[in-house]
Amino acid sequence: MKLHWFLLLLLVVSGCSGSAGRPHDAPLVVAAFPEPPQQRLAWTAATNVISPAFASAARVLFDQGLADPRGCDYREIEIQVGELWSDAGVRVKTHGWALPQAVAGPQTFAVCWNGLVYPVLT
Secondary structure (H helix, E strand, O other): OOHHHHHHHHHHHHOOOOOOOOOOOOOOOOOOOOOOOOOOOOOOOOOOOOOHHHHHHHHHHHHOOOOOOOOOEEEEEEEEEEOOOOOOEEEEEEEEEEOOHHHHOOOOEEEEOOOOEEEOOO
């Protein structure tokens, strides 16, 4: 099983999503999470900045579907995160890379520091 399917499953099971105007405990149903705009482009690291081992590991993670934030704007965002065993959610202000609106459609999504794609509340 590819890593991105596991991460998507973990996101759905944990209830880590939300939408503006929706009660915090109401789960958000997302038909499909958008792919970041440069997800399938080749990734090469500046080897004078990071080690070749780190670059190799990062390349494998991106190839397996870890969200690639290149081409996205870094912004302060608000997302809803939940607990694994309940549908309860909490709004959290954080920073992430907002996917371009044309990619995301009517709902805005962002790549967070954990490499997952979340629906954005604000």
